[in-house]
Amino acid sequence: MPIDRRPLREQIREELLSRLDRGHFAAGTDINEVALAAELGVSRTPLREALITLAGEGVLESNQGRGFRFAPVSRKEFRELCEIVAGLEALALDRSDPAYLREIAPELLRLARDFPDRIAEQHVIERHDDEWHDLLVSGCRNERLIDLITSVKAGLRRYAHLLAGDDTPLEREAAEHCRVAELLMSGDQAAAVQALRDNWVNGMERMMSRIPST
Amino acid sequence: MPIDRRPLREQIREELLSRLDRGHFAAGTDINEVALAAELGVSRTPLREALITLAGEGVLESNQGRGFRFAPVSRKEFRELCEIVAGLEALALDRSDPAYLREIAPELLRLARDFPDRIAEQHVIERHDDEWHDLLVSGCRNERLIDLITSVKAGLRRYAHLLAGDDTPLEREAAEHCRVAELLMSGDQAAAVQALRDNWVNGMERMMSRIPST
DNA sequence: TTCCTGTGTTTTGTATTCAGAATTCATAGT
DNA sequence: ACTATGAATTCTGAATACAAAACACAGGAA
Structure with missing residues (x-):
């Protein structure tokens, strides 16, 4: 079988979306990068890359100095x-x-x-x-x-x-x-x-x- | 005057788009992260964040292990x-x-x-x-x-x-x-x-x- | 009490370092 | 001459370290 050679940020992005589907994250709540990185077993760098991608897609929103959070639903x-x-x-x-x-x-x-x-x-x-x-x-x-x-x-x-x-x-x-x-x-x-x-x-x-x- | 307090990645993104408009980058050419970061006077981290954003928008494309490049025109x-x-x-x-x-x-x-x-x-x-x-x-x-x-x-x-x-x-x-x-x-x-x-x-x-x- | 202020803590934003993959180039073998 | 192999180099991907901003809370003044 071919082993997974995609960049971590993509795998992380999919994992986060998957968790989102399963209702793991309440909308509007902040994301703690160190905690989430530890939970996923990766460092903050690829995690932040995934978060930035998701923010670009509108799943997350980011505020200067305040990090990322799941955009509230409306x-x-x-x-x-x-x-x-x-x-x-x-x-x-x-x-x-x-x-x-x-x-x-x-x-x-x-x-x-x-x-x-x-x-x-x-x-x-x-x-x-x-x-x-x-x-x-x-x-x-x-x-x-x-x-x-x-x-x-x-x-x-x-x-x-x-x-x-x-x-x-x-x-x-x-x-x-x-x-x-x-x-x-x-x-x-x-x-x-x-x-x-x-x-x-x-x-x-x-x-x-x-x-x-x- | 209010000073610019946006994250570096956004400023970098705009600078890159601006340079793109002015024809600084030939389509299809690879981006050397260290060189570009040095030229912009920032570290690779926020630069990569900007590159990832631009890749999400389709301006750049990325290949595993090969980094980013301006997507060729067609x-x-x-x-x-x-x-x-x-x-x-x-x-x-x-x-x-x-x-x-x-x-x-x-x-x-x-x-x-x-x-x-x-x-x-x-x-x-x-x-x-x-x-x-x-x-x-x-x-x-x-x-x-x-x-x-x-x-x-x-x-x-x-x-x-x-x-x-x-x-x-x-x-x-x-x-x-x-x-x-x-x-x-x-x-x-x-x-x-x-x-x-x-x-x-x-x-x-x-x-x-x-x-x-x- | 209430509001301000200053200090300590937490968390993000950015820089730097480390590890590993891709590329290049030289060399040996056919 | 051409291909294949492998070491050296370059660069990206990821981890870690550092700086600075935001937050929380205690203490003091109005």
């Missing part, structure tokens, strides 16, 4: 991020090869129908949702755009755990995914783009009430 | 970046307050007509162009989006100097800006959004031929 920011990702994914879908889209449409439909039912754990659901969106935009040849989407979505991870609990949102989500897939199968790309936008807007609305008003 | 990447910025600015304009847009439309028109003539130096033209676009999206309340646009545009800076020389592109650019402004004055926001997209697409086409084929 409805405003969540709306802004959803708006951006909606626009970017729509753009990606719009610029995808129609033939390729028709090709993957059945798989998209299958995934949408296989949406994990209520018994599934939180992170399983999220992974499944990500998988669907990733496949959807996989036909876009604009690599920069794909990277950007991934990066902006990292900022959304702070909101993921808020989804836990209720089931009806998931069913709606699945239904909307089905609709996008069906439109792609019928070859109506423009309509699919619009349906995707709607999916994001609706998903945003569904989450909105769960976000503490600040 | 038509593909340029097209990708323009497509993204076009989409983002269009989104920003679309989500702006119509009343505010009508308010700034005259100023936008004035700026477009005052487009520096051929005698002006390169960086004056670029600054002027940036100013126009910044004002255009200044009415967008999506702060995250504004930041993102700024960040993606940093990646475009590597292409700015290629614009030097020819004049007709500038006249076209000015004419298109006028058109956007006029549409905003007439209150037709949707048409203005489309004109802005066209502006980016056309600008991209105008630049395309100037980019070395690899």
Whole structure:
């Protein structure tokens, strides 16, 4: 097996995002660099590099002399991020090869129908949702755009755990995914783009009430 | 006067971008950290932090064990970046307050007509162009989006100097800006959004031929 | 009491040092 | 002549050390 030869800052970044998904960090709390570095078993240098990367992605914020902290969640920011990702994914879908889209449409439909039912754990659901969106935009040849989407979505991870609990949102989500897939199968790309936008807007609305008003 | 109390990494980042604008760095060349740090009069630590930030923005690329280098320019990447910025600015304009847009439309028109003539130096033209676009999206309340646009545009800076020389592109650019402004004055926001997209697409086409084929 | 001030502690920001990977160059073997 | 091997060098990646800013708290003056 190939051994992991990526720089530590990247591994640290992923570990932190993973912990964020699992709700390890409360939004708005400061990060103690020495403590976190010790916990991760690395020195402060690569840890700070990871923190700076995450700050660039909007997951963290930094203040001069006060270090880093997880940016507090807010409805405003969540709306802004959803708006951006909606626009970017729509753009990606719009610029995808129609033939390729028709090709993957059945798989998209299958995934949408296989949406994990209520018994599934939180992170399983999220992974499944990500998988669907990733496949959807996989036909876009604009690599920069794909990277950007991934990066902006990292900022959304702070909101993921808020989804836990209720089931009806998931069913709606699945239904909307089905609709996008069906439109792609019928070859109506423009309509699919619009349906995707709607999916994001609706998903945003569904989450909105769960976000503490600040 | 207030003294500069921002972290070094930010100052370094701006200095590097500024030098990039002035063509100090040839695209595709490696960065020697010790040499550059010495030249800037700082240590490698904050320099590396700035480099990592720039890598996150796509201005630089990094390879394990090989450090950082200015990402080589390519038509593909340029097209990708323009497509993204076009989409983002269009989104920003679309989500702006119509009343505010009508308010700034005259100023936008004035700026477009005052487009520096051929005698002006390169960086004056670029600054002027940036100013126009910044004002255009200044009415967008999506702060995250504004930041993102700024960040993606940093990646475009590597292409700015290629614009030097020819004049007709500038006249076209000015004419298109006028058109956007006029549409905003007439209150037709949707048409203005489309004109802005066209502006980016056309600008991209105008630049395309100037980019070395690899 | 309340507010200011000064001192000690904690934590970040920056510099320096150390270790290891990549590159270069010289040399030996085919 | 060309390739392969290996040592020397250069540079990055990571750890540690140092400096300075922010924070906490105690003591004193209004």
